[in-house]
């Protein structure tokens with residue numbers, strides 16, 4: 447089963463910070479949704495993926511939203527149209543969008559840069575987004591960034607043993623970032639279950655000690671046969687890539703656990 451088919455099946459088990467939280471959605475609402483200019487001319491919005499929390503934002507009446515995702519399974523299982531504005535989901539790749547130049551006032555995405563193929567892939571991605579953005583339009587992306595000073599896998603497992611990690615998904619992200627090489631190298635997700643086995647002899651004991659359900663812990667196993675690779679830039683690396691094509695306007699670092707590694711950035715098209 448492909449990585450994203452698996453992802454679609456496990457969607458409901460995916461928790462914070464992998465999905466946007468109320469604080470992230472409030473920031474988007476205040477900084478891009480509620481723009482006075484949209485009362486005159488409702489925006490054309492491109493959603494990268496089918497993230498339901500973003501589809502469901504209080505978009506101004508008359509807005510039109512197009513969601514683009516490469517995975518038929520994600521569209522079938524996770525896409526849900528907006529209740530009041532015109533919205534549609536189509537299959538497509540973010541680096542070759544099935545849309546004309548300058549067709550959107552807003553582009554929004556959650557964690558998308560992590561899925562691009564290293565720095566070159568990220569540059570292609572941002573250049574394609576700029577192609578379809580109208581001048582003065584905005585790009586809002588929640589990023590997953592690795593810290594400037596990396597943690598070691600051992601540090602992450604020590605904190606796991608001490609029950610100091612808020613949930614399994616935070617643990618998983620910290621582990622993948624600890625296993626990450628340079629931006630060119632990224633991290634293969636199949637490294638995570640192998641590393642787990644090196645450090646954890648008894649899943650039941652971890653489940654009891656942390657209170658995390660075993661059905662959640664075993665989702666790490668889904669990565670074992672995956673060839674997917676994630677790329678977590680540092681914030682500096684991400685900014686350097688974004689600034690090649692767009693102008694930085696705002697950044698929001700949320701207060702939830704690991705929020706310092708999940709900033710939302712807003713860039714404007716010149």
Ligand SMILES: C[S@@+](CC[C@H](N)C(=O)[O-])C[C@H]1O[C@@H](n2cnc3c(N)ncnc32)[C@H](O)[C@@H]1O
Pocket residue numbers: 450460464465466494495496497514515516517520538539540541555556557558561
């Ligand atoms: C928006 S991202 C991340 C959303 C959320 N934060 C999460 O962790 O699931 C997930 C989606 O990206 C889609 N996707 C990944 N790479 C893509 C690409 N190059 N072009 C289009 N869709 C892509 C996947 O099919 C999946 O539905």
